[in-house]
Amino acid sequence: MRQGFYKLTGVVLKRHETNEGDIRLYNLFRDYGPQWILAPGAARGRRRFGGATEPLIWGHFGCYKSPKQLYLRDIEVKEDHWKIRSNPDKLERAMVWTNLLTKYLLPLQPCNEVMAIFYDSLCLLERDIDESMIEWRFLYRWMKRWGLAPELIRCASCGKEVTTAYWDGDVVFCEECRSNTDELIIPKEELREMVFAFTLPRESLVRWIQRVELRANYVVYNRKLRDILRLSLA
Numbered sequence: 001m002r003q004g005f006y007k008l009t010g011v012v013l014k015r016h017e018t019n020e021g022d023i024r025l026y027n028l029f030r031d032y033g034p035q036w037i038l039a040p041g042a043a044r045g046r047r048r049f050g051g052a053t054e055p056l057i058w059g060h061f062g063c064y065k066s067p068k069q070l071y072l073r074d075i076e077v078k079e080d081h082w083k084i085r086s087n088p089d090k091l092e093r094a095m096v097w098t099n100l101l102t103k104y105l106l107p108l109q110p111c112n113e114v115m116a117i118f119y120d121s122l123c124l125l126e127r128d129i130d131e132s133m134i135e136w137r138f139l140y141r142w143m144k145r146w147g148l149a150p151e152l153i154r155c156a157s158c159g160k161e162v163t164t165a166y167w168d169g170d171v172v173f174c175e176e177c178r179s180n181t182d183e184l185i186i187p188k189e190e191l192r193e194m195v196f197a198f199t200l201p202r203e204s205l206v207r208w209i210q211r212v213e214l215r216a217n218y219v220v221y222n223r224k225l226r227d228i229l230r231l232s233l234a
């Protein structure tokens, strides 16, 4: 990034106030990836940016890039996700996601597709939809982009279409190829539902969810995905 003025589109992942009264934001920017941005003195006296420096705020960030730092000049808020930020449970869930993004996205590396997946998940989180299922969609789509998500439709060993799935570590096997008895067994209907949950476009998902009763235990599956993420990127 060269020295000069920029208008960056992005979202606040983390917000930190220093003892000196500065605000430091860790933002995910389109085309520029995650990076720190400094607003000197913004936490003192009349707070210059109001609530616009809170996590989950999306907008256009006017910045100045000096040789050493990126400075915040102004923010034009496009989306504040108030329905999430005003609901403690939803906010906690979204913060789990921002923490994962902060931890695993490489600073200064553009990752627009993960940013779009994150945005999609926040839009769903605003609605009255099972939060664990949305988290499954978020993690699976992100990890699929990065080639880390286990293939769920075809067996990792023989390549045949899986009916009942046997999830072992970071791969899924069919009935014939399953290796031991410790795998997580996913019945056919659940597997179908899990695939729908990450493949359907957002609006179709919202309609689909009103017609079905969710069966899959996403809490368990999300934990498995997070384990893969941790082990792959450690």
Ligand SMILES: [Zn+2]
Residues within 6 Å of the ligand: 155, 156, 157, 158, 159, 160, 173, 174, 175, 176, 177, 178
């Ligand atoms: Zn097989």
